[in-house]
Amino acid sequence: MTSIFQNQGPVRLQVVVVDNGSIDGSPQMVRSKFPRVQLIECQKNLGFAGGNNLGIRQSNGRYVLLLNPDTLVKPDALVKLLNFMDGHPRVGGAGARLLNPDGSLQYSCSPAPTLSREILRMLRLPGIRPDGYYPMERWDVKQPRTVDVLLGACLIVRREALDQVGLLDEQYFMYSEEVDLCSRLRRSGWDIYWVPEAEVIHFGGQSTRQASSEMFMQLYESKLKYFRKNYGRFHALAYKLLLMASSLIRLLFVPFIWLEDSQRRRVHLAQAGNYHRLLMKLPSM
Numbered sequence: 032m033t034s035i036f037q038n039q040g041p042v043r044l045q046v047v048v049v050d051n052g053s054i055d056g057s058p059q060m061v062r063s064k065f066p067r068v069q070l071i072e073c074q075k076n077l078g079f080a081g082g083n084n085l086g087i088r089q090s091n092g093r094y095v096l097l098l099n100p101d102t103l104v105k106p107d108a109l110v111k112l113l114n115f116m117d118g119h120p121r122v123g124g125a126g127a128r129l130l131n132p133d134g135s136l137q138y139s140c141s142p143a144p145t146l147s148r149e150i151l152r153m154l155r156l157p158g159i160r161p162d163g164y165y166p167m168e169r170w171d172v173k174q175p176r177t178v179d180v181l182l183g184a185c186l187i188v189r190r191e192a193l194d195q196v197g198l199l200d201e202q203y204f205m206y207s208e209e210v211d212l213c214s215r216l217r218r219s220g221w222d223i224y225w226v227p228e229a230e231v232i233h234f235g236g237q238s239t240r241q242a243s244s245e246m247f248m249q250l251y252e253s254k255l256k257y258f259r260k261n262y263g264r265f266h267a268l269a270y271k272l273l274l275m276a277s278s279l280i281r282l283l284f285v286p287f288i289w290l291e292d293s294q295r296r297r298v299h300l301a302q303a304g305n306y307h308r309l310l311m312k313l314p315s316m
Contacts, residue, residue: 032065034104042109045069047086052076079183080199080208087198095193097209099184101234111229112187115175123192123221124213126181127229128172137233138164139182140225143214144257146266146273153277172227181223183209185231192221200260205246207253214261247305248312255316275313278306 035046046068050058052075061070071085087095094116098104108127115125129137141164142148152163170176186209196215199208213223251274259267281303288299 032061032068032100034102035098035109036065036067038104038106038108040107040110042113043092044109045090045092047071047089049073049082049086051078051082078201078204079206080201080203083183083208084198084201087193093190095188095190097183097186097188098231099233102185103232105230105232108229108231112226115224115226115229116187116189119222119224121220121222122189122224123196123216123219124181124186124188125175125224125226126178126187127185127231128225128227129182129185129231129233132232132234136168137235138162138167139184139233140165140167140176140178141180141210143179143217144210144254146258146262146269149254149270150273153273167225170225170227175224175226175228178223178225179217180210180213181225182233183212184233184235188212188216189221192216192219195219196221202256202260203253205249205253207257211257211260244301244305244308248309251309252316271313271316275310278310278313281306282310 048061048068049071050073052073058070058072061068069089071089073082077085083097094113112125112127116122126139129139131137165178196219200211203211216223255267255270258270285303288296288303291299
């Protein structure tokens with residue numbers, strides 16, 4: 032949060048912090064170190080969408096910036112994002128160029144999910160990245176680019192666009208919220224842009240790594256909800272069958288894991304456990 036105020040420049044800010052049911056003393060720290068901040072304390076974790084919506088409802092600017100707590104805003108990033116939005120009135124949402132702590136590129140843009148793309152991705156066929164992102168390493172870092180989906184770690188949204196399409200959908204507890212929002216924006220005629228000259232360091236997934244198995248389940252549960260909401264029950268059923276087939280294929284190779292060295296074996300056994308749990312839970316999703 033310090034980096035926001037240090038690199039604020041001429042931008043007028045209203046900073047709203049939503050404490051999503053933490054138990055580590057974060058609210059007390061925010062009150063003592065950042066008296067300018069408007070703090071909202073929740074008694075329970077409302078998820079990414081629920082927590083952000085609380086903050087959005089308390090905000091009053093013409094733009095809303097969703098910014099993860101595990102980020103550092105680099106100099107002029109906020110000014111560049113705002114200048115871009117001001118200069119492009121049909122842009123509903125834009126994202127900064129996210130960087131890893133070592134300065135390397137962090138993938139933050141992806142095509143909109145479709146059933147055919149998920150089939151190619153999960154089967155790891157040529158021409159499709161297994162993580163689903165664009166080949167951003169080949170993009171010009173001086174040139175803004177229109178995209179389908181932006182990562183919610185740093186996402187600025189025009190208030191007018193939010194008023195039109197609505198807030199984040201709270202049926203998603205974790206994952207796919209920004210995918211759903213970007214889809215609604217594009218369907219309503221708004222453009223989505225990646226703005227690489229605005230840079231933000233994202234430490235990435237620090238909280239979700241603490242519960243990787245639970246988050247694995249949340250990822251695919253949210254994707255199923257996304258397909259059901261945006262494409263209908265038939266596509267959701269087809270995606271569920273795809274997940275079943277993909278999980279079974281991976282589990283067939285479990286015996287070969289024991290031929291690997293101990294470090295790789297530990298990682299791959301944990302992955303196999305996740306796919307087994309997914310397979311067991313899929314019928315009720």
